[in-house]
Amino acid sequence: VCACVCVCVFWKKRGHEGGMAKHHPLLPPFSPPLKGPSPPPAPQQEQSRTPEAAAMLATPPTPPSPAPLPSQPLVPSLPVREAGSQFAMEGLDDKLILNVGGMRHETYISTVRAFPGTRLYKLTEPPPPGTPAAQGPPVREFFFDRNPELFGYVLGYYRTRQLHCPANVCRDVLEEELAYWGLAEAPLAPCCWLKLSGKETQTQDFLSWEVCENAHMDEHLLLNPIGGQGLRNAWKPWLWVLLDQPQSSLGAKCLSLISTLFAVCALVIFFQETEVQLDYFSANFTPMGHGVGVGGNHQQQQNNGLVYRRAPHLLYLELLCALWFGTELFARAISCPDKVRFLCSPLNLADIFCLFPVLVELVVGDKAEQQPRLSLTLGAIRSLYVLKLVRLLGFLEKSLAMRVLVHTLHSSWKEVCAFLLIWVAEILFFGFLFLYGELLGMSTPGQGEPHFGDIFTCLWWTVITLTTVGYGDVYPLSSLGQLTAAVTATMGMCTGVLLVPVLLVRFQRYYAVALAHQKL
Incomplete structure (x- = not known):
């Protein structure tokens, strides 16, 4: 057993x-x-077997097939579907793997089919018949050499139908990526649109301020760095730097200090001149009456026959200042390489007009004392000495706030023009309304006669009321006129606050950009 x-x-x-x-x-x-030769079978067994069985015994057994090597596993390819695994293969076919810049994203085919015509949608379309792509196995992974961070937001747009973007993205980069994926017309979410618009506004402000600063440098330097060519013009760049750039050398600082002292002296002379003129007119003209009403004030003056005489020492001192200003202006003009831009500068034009009063008085002589109106006109021109002092001290050129204010007004010219149009329309409308309101009120018995002279007086009253100044020289007397005055004052306050916030916000933006530009 x-x-x-x-x-x-x-x-x-x-x-x-x-x-x-x-x-x-x-x-x-x-x-x-049997390992060796088989022993002879028993005779009774050989007799019981058939010839076919004997032949089968004589056939040697089939050797066993070799086992597969471990280095060559028998794994079926993707297109092959085995029995019992159809559900798993259908789930695999419904997914795509997108490798963007080394970052893999797995999503469903139904997700990328949300927007037909885009680049991701074309990946799910069957290849044309007869092409190598149609004959080979289906591709499940695609590689794109694009920005992986932004692609996450692009794929999120396919999933949620809302396009967002990171906070630190550039608008041009985002537009380029959206155009590549075929989503150039995709609307950005409001939350991200506000952030992106704010950054774009800052970029535009920075570029606008940079252009303004370059124009400012070109306008005030006006000098080629190479300088004049030849020995004949070699001194012009040196003289221009000496006069136009006070901080360039010790000599330029001393020259600027001397010019500032002369400008202060000219202003002191101008102040003394105004006192002499006031004394003359107070002694020579006597007011006879003053009336207040709708037509304004009425002032009569009488000439007492006095003669206006100017102190000789004031004229001589002003003549000395004018000689210095003229010499400096002539030196700046001949050393400046761009004469046209030099003459178009407002501050240089102010320097030229400052020389006129002294020259006119020297030419006219004693006749100026007999013409008070001419003396008043020359005195008004002398007020340009203030601009000369401002230019010498560098308030307009060196002050960052002043340059930002000028740039703010220059960039807001559309808003300023719109505000001026509204202002002019209100002046004309309320001026005529005040005129006919007063006429209708005065036509009532017992109201008296109108005291205004013409429409220009009503327009003057409208300007004063809209600005809420209210001098009190002209005021309404009738009920309709008073109602018009109340509406005019209210509209003036509402209109006046329209432009101020626009200028204030833009000034703050440009000032922040200017400070950042200085730190670069």
Whole structure:
């Protein structure tokens, strides 16, 4: 019994390794394999077997097939579908892997089909028949050498139908990425649009201020860095820098200090001149009456026959200042390389007009004392000495706030023009309304006669009321006129606050940009 059990176990093991012996129907189930020549069978067994069975015994067994090597695993390819795994393969076919800049994104095909005509939608379309892509296995992963950070927001737009963007993105970069993916017309979410618009406004303000600063430098320097060519013009750049740039050298600082002292002296002379003129007119003209009403004040003056005489020492001192100003202006004019731009500068024109009063008084002589109106006109021109002092001190050129204010007004010219049009329309409308309101009120018995002279007096009253100044020289007397005055004052306050916030916000933006530009 033990021998039979051992033979059975050994035969099963041999049959498992051989493979084909156990499937042969004519072999005995428990006969062990023969290692040498087979012993002759018993005679009774040979007689009981058929010739076919004998032939089968004479055929050697089929050797076992070799096992697959571990380095060559038998893994089916993607297009192959095995029985029982159809559900898993359908889930795999419904997904795409997008490798953008080394970052992999996995999404469904139904997601990228949300916007037809885009680049991601074209990935899901079947390839044309007959092409290598149609004959090969389906591709599940696509690579794009684009910005991986922005692609996350692009894929989010396919999923949520809302396009967002990071806070530190540039508008041009975002537009380029959206155009590449075929989403150039995609609307940006309001939250991100406000942030992106604010950054774009800051960029535009920075570029606008940079252009303004370059124009400012070109306008005030007016000098080619190379300078004049030849020995004849070699001194012009040196003289221009000496006169136009006070901080360039010690000599330029001393020259600027001397010019400032002369400008202060001219202003002191101008102040003394105004006192002499006031004394003359107070002694020579006497007011005879003053009336207040709708037509304004009426002042009559009487000439007492006095003669206006100017102190000689004031004229001589002013003449000395004018000689210095003229010499400096002439030196700046001949050393400046761009004469046209020099003459078009407002401050240079103010320097030229400052010389006229002294020259006119020298030419006219004693006749100026007999013409008070001419003296008043020359005194008004002398007020330009203030601009000369301002230019010498560098308030307009060196002050950052002043340059920002000028640039703010220059960039807000559309808003300023619109405000002026509204202002003129209100002046004309309320001026005529005040005129006919007063006429209708005065036409009532017992109201008296109108005291205004013409429409220009009503327009003057409208300007004073709209600005809420209210001098009190002209005021309404009728009920309709008073109602018009109340509406005019209210509209003046409402209109006056329209332009101030626009200028204030823009001034703050430009000032912040100017400070940042100085730190660069």
